[in-house]
Amino acid sequence: MTATIERGAATEPVASAAPPPRKVRFLTSSNGKKVVMAVTGAVMVLFLVGHMVGNLKIFIGKDSFNEYAHALRTLLEPIAPYRTLLTLVEIVLVVSVGLHIWAAVSLSRQARRARPVKYVARKKSQASGYTTHIMRWGGVTIALFVVWHLLDLTFGVVNPKGTNSLPADRMIAGFDPSRWWVTIIYVVAVVMVGLHLRHGIWSMFQTVGRGTARLRPVAALVSAVLVIGFLAPPLAITFGVVK
Amino acid sequence: MNLVLKIWRQSGPSDSGRMVKYHVKDVSPDMSFLEMLDVLNERLILEGDDPVAFDHDCREGICGMCGMVINGVAHGEQVATTTCQLHMRHFEDGATITIEPWRAAPFPVVKDLVVDRSAFDRIIQAGGFVSVPAGSAPDAHSIPVRKEDADSAFDAATCIGCGACVAACPNGSASLFTAAKITHLSLLPQGQPERLSRAKAMVEQMDAEGFGGCTNTGECTAVCPKGIPLDTIAQMNSDYLKAAK
Ligand code: HEM
Ligand code: SF4
Ligand code: FES
Numbered sequence: 034m035t036a037t038i039e040r041g042a043a044t045e046p047v048a049s050a051a052p053p054p055r056k057v058r059f060l061t062s063s064n065g066k067k068v069v070m071a072v073t074g075a076v077m078v079l080f081l082v083g084h085m086v087g088n089l090k091i092f093i094g095k096d097s098f099n100e101y102a103h104a105l106r107t108l109l110e111p112i113a114p115y116r117t118l119l120t121l122v123e124i125v126l127v128v129s130v131g132l133h134i135w136a137a138v139s140l141s142r143q144a145r146r147a148r149p150v151k152y153v154a155r156k157k158s159q160a161s162g163y164t165t166h167i168m169r170w171g172g173v174t175i176a177l178f179v180v181w182h183l184l185d186l187t188f189g190v191v192n193p194k195g196t197n198s199l200p201a202d203r204m205i206a207g208f209d210p211s212r213w214w215v216t217i218i219y220v221v222a223v224v225m226v227g228l229h230l231r232h233g234i235w236s237m238f239q240t241v242g243r244g245t246a247r248l249r250p251v252a253a254l255v256s257a258v259l260v261i262g263f264l265a266p267p268l269a270i271t272f273g274v275v276k
Numbered sequence: 277m278n279l280v281l282k283i284w285r286q287s288g289p290s291d292s293g294r295m296v297k298y299h300v301k302d303v304s305p306d307m308s309f310l311e312m313l314d315v316l317n318e319r320l321i322l323e324g325d326d327p328v329a330f331d332h333d334c335r336e337g338i339c340g341m342c343g344m345v346i347n348g349v350a351h352g353e354q355v356a357t358t359t360c361q362l363h364m365r366h367f368e369d370g371a372t373i374t375i376e377p378w379r380a381a382p383f384p385v386v387k388d389l390v391v392d393r394s395a396f397d398r399i400i401q402a403g404g405f406v407s408v409p410a411g412s413a414p415d416a417h418s419i420p421v422r423k424e425d426a427d428s429a430f431d432a433a434t435c436i437g438c439g440a441c442v443a444a445c446p447n448g449s450a451s452l453f454t455a456a457k458i459t460h461l462s463l464l465p466q467g468q469p470e471r472l473s474r475a476k477a478m479v480e481q482m483d484a485e486g487f488g489g490c491t492n493t494g495e496c497t498a499v500c501p502k503g504i505p506l507d508t509i510a511q512m513n514s515d516y517l518k519a520a521k
Binding site for chain 1: 374445489
């Protein structure tokens with residue numbers, strides 16, 4: 034004979050069963066958004082490399098720098114009108130920045146929904162730790178800086194030389210020792226970009242399925258080269274090496 | 277050893293829950309973490325109190341049931357160790373230990389430290405299998421598999437589905453778990469026919485369950501009791517991208 038033991042369920046039934054079916058497609062999937070982020074990030078990195086090399090021309094001389102700035106605008110002339118190529122590059126960059134921020138915001142919100150309750154014990158990071166903060170808040174810092182940077186050296190609105198001036202003059206006046214605080218803003222922002230890319234370049238390969246731990250030092254090296262290359266001109270001007 | 281425990285108590289899914297402090301005396305350093313909780317529970321039962329609910333089964337690090345966040349770290353600070361394999365000798369006498377359940381929206385708390393990990397089962401159901409009857413284990417040399425692939429597949433297959441990766445991830449992402457399951461099958465000949473449809477189905481189920489996206493922070497592999505590497509996530513992403521084409 035078998036004895037039947039009457040007992041209630043040890044716990045209340047969990048209310049949530051399977052989530053309601055939600056159609057996930059490539060661009061609405063987290064992986065798809067990461068790919069958008071990786072591709073737009075790569076576009077911006079390539080742009081940064083070109084931009085950095087261009088900036089370094091200030092060490093060759095003001096004329097070299099101005100000629101380079103002029104060439105950017107007259108490239109492909111007379112086949113295409115003045116500024117064709119530059120405008121195209123600008124459009125690609127604006128679209129990239131827009132999509133990159135869209136994916137970042139969308140993924141951050143998804144992450145917040147997935148993790149509504151915080152741990153009581155201060156959660157100790159077991160890995161590199163800085164990633165989430167540097168990528169999200171660092172990204173916001175970079176975006177703010179880009180606005181300032183365009184107003185300063187592209188449009189000349191906040192530059193002492195104003196709008197109608199030669200690019201090299203704007204650059205040299207912009208980083209004049211008396212405007213040391215501008216140089217500090219640039220140093221902070223460029224270091225932020227470097228930290229963003231130290232993780233970002235590696236993460237980008239990981240996202241498209243080519244990541245291995247060996248790429249990490251490579252990403253760090255590329256980021257370091259970019260930071261040094263971008264900081265050399267402003268620092269040289271502020272410290273009077275380039276006049 | 278004498279310890280102070282701060283444990284998350286929650287009587288059921290609808291209870292709001294709170295941290296409760298307990299003093300536990302005469303704990304042997306040779307006890308496992310779960311045995312230490314057993315000691316507490318025996319006392320609570322004698323006192324007519326409700327024992328602390330926690331999941332466990334094998335108590336030898338292979339079933340994946342025993343997850344809890346100890347002092348803010350999933351499975352405790354001892355690396356590559358499940359909670360059941362963690363011993364009290366790693367704690368100092370007189371220490372205060374905070375114990376919380378896995379925290380993630382797709383892992384609702386059932387009671388105290390027990391969470392419902394059915395979301396993982398549904399990810400597996402979406403594609404974490406081989407449909408053809410594979411029969412019993414074939415002779416080792418009948419289907420050649422590269423040694424590297426066999427090793428990587430085996431490493432990925434050691435995932436016990438404990439959920440520590442989700443608990444540790446600041447994004448509440450299930451990528452390491454899903455990637456381990458995808459990698460395990462996609463490196464072996466039996467897994468090839470369904471390789472891409474599997475990756476697509478499992479990744480999309482992971483999103484549908486409400487897990488977050490991966491930002492490659494690496495918090496997951498750092499706490500994973502089986503040391504599943506981040507490379508598996510690259511493998512998953514690669515298969516998913518191919519499937520999307
Ligand atoms: C404009 C503001 C920006 C925001 C809000 C932002 C935010 C983010 C976030 C949240 C991530 C994902 C983090 C991760 O996967 O760990 C990311 C990745 C990345 N970002 Fe940005 N970022 C910005 C600007 C930039 C710029 C200017 C560049 C390049 C010059 C850049 C390059 C990258 C790269 C390469 C990745 C890696 C993509 C991937 O993980 O697959 N980002 N960004
Ligand atoms: S990947 Fe590691 S941490 Fe995640 S479920 Fe599997 S064994 Fe647990
Ligand atoms: S009880 Fe099975 S892994 Fe800990």
